[in-house]
Amino acid sequence: MPRRPMRTTGAAEAPLHAALSELRTALQVPGDFPPAVLAAAEQAATGPRLPDQDATGLPLFTIDPPGSADLDQALHVARHESGYRVHYAIADVAAFVASGGPIDAEAHRRVQTLYFPDIRIPLHPPALSESAASLLPGNTAPALLWRIDLDADGRSVAADVRRALVRSRARYDYETAQRLIDTGTAEEPLALLRTVGLLREERERERGGISLQVPEQEIIGERGSYRLRYRAPLPVDGWNAQISLLTGMTAAEIMTATGTGILRTLPTAPDGAVTRLRHAAKALHIDWPHHVPYADVVRSLDPRDPRHAAFLQESTGLLRGAGYSVFTGGRVPDPSVHAAVAAEYTHCTAPLRRLVDRYTGELCLAACAGRGIPEWVLDALDALPATMAAGARRANTVERACVDLVEAALLQHRVGDLFDAFVIDVREQRPAVGTVHLEDPAVVGAVESDRPLPLGERVRVRLTQADPGTAKVLFRTV
Numbered sequence: 001m002p003r004r005p006m007r008t009t010g011a012a013e014a015p016l017h018a019a020l021s022e023l024r025t026a027l028q029v030p031g032d033f034p035p036a037v038l039a040a041a042e043q044a045a046t047g048p049r050l051p052d053q054d055a056t057g058l059p060l061f062t063i064d065p066p067g068s069a070d071l072d073q074a075l076h077v078a079r080h081e082s083g084y085r086v087h088y089a090i091a092d093v094a095a096f097v098a099s100g101g102p103i104d105a106e107a108h109r110r111v112q113t114l115y116f117p118d119i120r121i122p123l124h125p126p127a128l129s130e131s132a133a134s135l136l137p138g139n140t141a142p143a144l145l146w147r148i149d150l151d152a153d154g155r156s157v158a159a160d161v162r163r164a165l166v167r168s169r170a171r172y173d174y175e176t177a178q179r180l181i182d183t184g185t186a187e188e189p190l191a192l193l194r195t196v197g198l199l200r201e202e203r204e205r206e207r208g209g210i211s212l213q214v215p216e217q218e219i220i221g222e223r224g225s226y227r228l229r230y231r232a233p234l235p236v237d238g239w240n241a242q243i244s245l246l247t248g249m250t251a252a253e254i255m256t257a258t259g260t261g262i263l264r265t266l267p268t269a270p271d272g273a274v275t276r277l278r279h280a281a282k283a284l285h286i287d288w289p290h291h292v293p294y295a296d297v298v299r300s301l302d303p304r305d306p307r308h309a310a311f312l313q314e315s316t317g318l319l320r321g322a323g324y325s326v327f328t329g330g331r332v333p334d335p336s337v338h339a340a341v342a343a344e345y346t347h348c349t350a351p352l353r354r355l356v357d358r359y360t361g362e363l364c365l366a367a368c369a370g371r372g373i374p375e376w377v378l379d380a381l382d383a384l385p386a387t388m389a390a391g392a393r394r395a396n397t398v399e400r401a402c403v404d405l406v407e408a409a410l411l412q413h414r415v416g417d418l419f420d421a422f423v424i425d426v427r428e429q430r431p432a433v434g435t436v437h438l439e440d441p442a443v444v445g446a447v448e449s450d451r452p453l454p455l456g457e458r459v460r461v462r463l464t465q466a467d468p469g470t471a472k473v474l475f476r477t478v
Contacts, residue, residue, distance in 0.1 A: 016409055019468045020118050023401055029394070031108050040102045041125035045132035051142055051163035056295040058145075059091055060137060061170040061190060063240050065175050069130035072350045072357075074143075074168040075243055077192040082153040083198050084186050086245050089166045090330045092142040093351040093358045094183050096385070099376035104130070111391025113353040114398050118408060120351075122326040129352045134296040137171040144361045146247055154199025159414040160248045161364050178236045186331070197239020202247055210295040211245070212316060213238060214311040228464060229314065230302040240266035244349045245341060251364050258367040260328035262360060264346050266339045276425060280314045281436060283422030294318070306442050313444075314424065314437075324356060324385040356388050407473050409441045411466035418462050418478065423447070436461055436475055445473040453477070 020307070024031075033041075033127035049164065060074035068288050076087040097103045107123055114121040122129050135141060145164040172180070172190070180186035181194050213233040219398040248264070255261025274294065281288040282296070284307045288297050298315060319340055325333035338345040348364065351357035359377050366373045431452035436459065437444050445455065447461055461475035 014153070015434065016468075017118055019405055019409065020108070020116055020402070023405055024121075025117065027394075027398060027401060029114055029121055029398065032101070037102045037106045038125055038127070038444045041096075041127040044096040044098075045104065045127045048132065048142055050095070051092075051165055053061075053085075053145070053162060053164040055089075055143075055164040056140060056167040056232060056478060058087055058166065059170075060087065060166055060168045061137070061172060062137070062168055062172060062476055063172045063184060063236065066173045066273050069126075069134045069136065070120075070352045071132060071168075071171075071417050072168065072352045073244065075137040075386060077189050077196055083149065083157070084154070084192065085195065086146070086148045086150065086243060086246070086321050088146040088148065088243060088349070089164075089168075089305050090144040090146065090161060090247075090357075090361060091135055091352050092348055092361075093133055093332055093359065095127070095142040096133050097124070097161075097358070099374075099380075106334060109356055109388060111387060112395060114395055116398065117402055121340070123355065124352060126238060133352060135166065135168050137168045140165060140167045142166075144365065146250070148246060148250055150196065152197070152209070154196060156246065156250060159254070160253075161254075161361075161368050163365065171207075174234050174236055174240075177240075178234045181236060193236070193239050193243070194297055197236075197242045200242035201238065204242070204245075204342075205295075205299070207342045208293075208295065208339055210298055211241060212298065212312055212319075212340075213303050214312050215303045232309070245345070247349050248345045248347060249341065251348040251360055252346045253362050254345065254367045255360070256327075256332050256336070256344060258363075259332075260381075261334055261363050262326045262346060262356065262381060263333065263344060264321060264322065264323055264338055265325045265333065266322040267335065268339045269320075272322070275291060277318065279316060279456040280424040280437075281311060283424045283458075284311050285306075288313050295401075295416065300373060306440075310363055310437055310442055310444070324379050324388050326385060328381070356384055359384060370383075404472055405468050408466045408468045408470070410441060411443065411463055411473055412468060415466055416464050418460060421447070421457050421461050421474070421475065422458055423453045424451045443473065445475055447475040449477040 005014050041383050047391055058076055060076050062074045064071055069111050072091045073091040097107065102374055103124065112121050113123045133141060135143065143164060144161055144165045145166060146159070146161045148159045151157050181191060185199050215233065217233040278288060286297065286307065298312065301312060303309050322338070325336070327339065336344050348352060348357050348360040349362060359380060362374055362377045405470060419440045423434055425435040425436050427433045432449045433442060434447055434453045438448040460478050462478050464476050465472060465474035
């Protein structure tokens with residue numbers, strides 16, 4: 001997920017769309033799919049490799065943002081013995097995409113879906129990602145069907161994954177799912193998502209993990225001007241994410257047990273990053289006693305509060321340094337843990353939107369079936385970390401550029417205005433240069449001063465630059 005997800009809502013004005021289009025050109029992001037790739041996708045959509053197992057009788061459902069068509073996951077939750085059974089269907093991209101073919105080559109070039117406020121740049125052609133391979137309701141499609149059994153406390157006790165034919169029965173957006181659960185009108189599989197989600201959140205607290213509920217920023221265009229508003233995550237967002245985390249942790253356990261795989265790893269944040277975040281907490285009036293762990297502070301926040309939302313966004317800085325680690329022959333990397341998950345973990349639940357997930361899925365299938373790993377998977381493993389790192393750099397560049405551009409568009413008519421702000425970062429070698437967070441609107445921007453900036457203190461600043469053409473805002477203390 002992007003660090004600061006953004007999307008346009010309502011009448012997002014043409015100037016912003018034009019600026020975003022120019023940004024895509026400047027960043028040289030992939031454009032339309034080549035004709036050969038589109039033709040291959042159309043053909044693959046008509047004849048995927050079908051599994052032997054038929055699980056279309058399992059009443060799966062999906063939870064996704066409104067309008068989403070590239071649905072990677074569908075789930076079902078049921079009571080089982082003294083605990084629970086989770087079925088999690090993941091789109092089977094390998095059933096459509098031949099290794100070394102034009103779709104595969106293009107996916108290795110794109111690496112992951114890119115998100116702009118107005119459009120997506122997909123990893124796979126829409127004939128697959130938004131149709132034949134997508135777990136849309138009523139669409140019979142091949143999938144990797146995970147079965148994970150949990151005890152009464154939500155701890156995993158058994159797991160398996162195999163190929164199966166599935167058909168989702170219901171499609172919810174987050175607001176609808178939350179309303180049905182809150183009003184007691186949800187059918188049991190959806191109602192149990194709350195039960196299992198809360199249990200998994202307890203297990204996360206127990207092991208010292210943390211899930212950042214970063215609000216989405218919506219861009220509202222109104223008569224040539226713009227404003228930002230936050231869409232705070234709902235509880236069901238977190239419960240749904242816990243199922244994905246559970247599957248990623250289970251996949252990591254399977255791969256480490258068999259000795260071959262690829263993990264998503266994250267080192268513990270350095271002391272300097274935590275110190276900077278403490279300054280941001282002070283600047284945003286977030287109470288963070290020295291004896292309280294960072295994870296507990298984050299859990300206490302309300303993402304609907306703009307100050308808390310800003311702190312959650314700043315907190316993602318502690319997640320920098322994540323990467324992928326391949327291992328073979330039983331030589332599990334050290335460290336092997338993802339610091340935010342506080343466990344071994346891998347990406348495996350979004351193969352329509354992220355390249356590596358296709359490979360981790362195949363590794364787990366082979367392990368559970370007790371058969372050899374496909375040669376095309378083994379041949380690709382060593383190069384995957386570098387490929388994924390390059391894709392992540394491009395996605396991060398896109399994200400930063402979009403945030404800069406939108407904030408510039410928001411403020412372009414207010415150059416010269418004064419704002420109240422807090423200094424949340426100061427450059428070590430240039431103490432008169434840093435970063436401020438405005439009280440209103442919720443904008444973060446560069447600031448310059450004639451004297452050293454007071455880190456963590458409130459200051460008055462003047463907007464000196466806001467040009468969507470340069471995609472930057474700049475403030476100066478007064």
